[in-house]
Amino acid sequence: MVQEFYSEFEFRTEIIRSLLRSVLLKTIVPIYKANAKQVQLGVSDFYRLKSYTDEHFRQRLSVAEIALSIGKSVKQVDKLAKDNAGISVKELLDERALIEAKLQLAFSQYSITDITEQLGFNEATNMTKFFKRHTDVSPKDFRQLCRMGLRKS
Known part of the structure; x- marks a missing residue:
């Protein structure tokens, strides 16, 4: 490459460019591919985790039960969740249960007790505490607010 740099040949720039490209292809591309493969593995593992949750x-599985089911350790699944969603596995589960609770409360005729059972809570008080902790309103109040909003439309 140094010889080409100092040569008088009219296509020296093209030759140097080609030589540099070859060096880059031989050194940088394998590193890039290895990193890309790791990222893809992480994403597909997260997709498996998210699908499972x-x-x-x-x-209402524990994080340990989920980790065992997808073949990872508790630390690995928590890292996977944090890296890809910014929250823990427990928070992923809670988020999903909360979405379902809101949907059921807003759009179904099921009683709060029935919804509690559907969501895997042992008792309605547990579901009420869970719901209030995440929304600052009780399930009953949430349902009433949603129904008032639907009637106004």
Whole structure:
């Protein structure tokens, strides 16, 4: 490359460019591919985790049970969740249960007790505490607010 740099050949710039491209292809591309493969693995693992939590949130599984089910350690699944969603696995589960609770309360005729059972809570008081902790309103009040909003439209 140094010889080409000092040569008088009219296509020296093209030759140097080609040589540099070859060096980059030989050194940088394998590193890039390795990093890209790691990222893809992380994303597909997170997709498996998210799919599993979406399918099984009603069972109120522990993080350890989820980790075992997808073949990872508790630390690995928590890191996976934090890296990809910015929240813990427990928060992923709670978020999904909360979405379902809101949907059921807003759009179904099921009683709060029935919704409690559907979401895997042992008692209505547990579901009420969970719901209030995340929304600052009780399930009953949330349902009333939603129904008032639907009537106004």
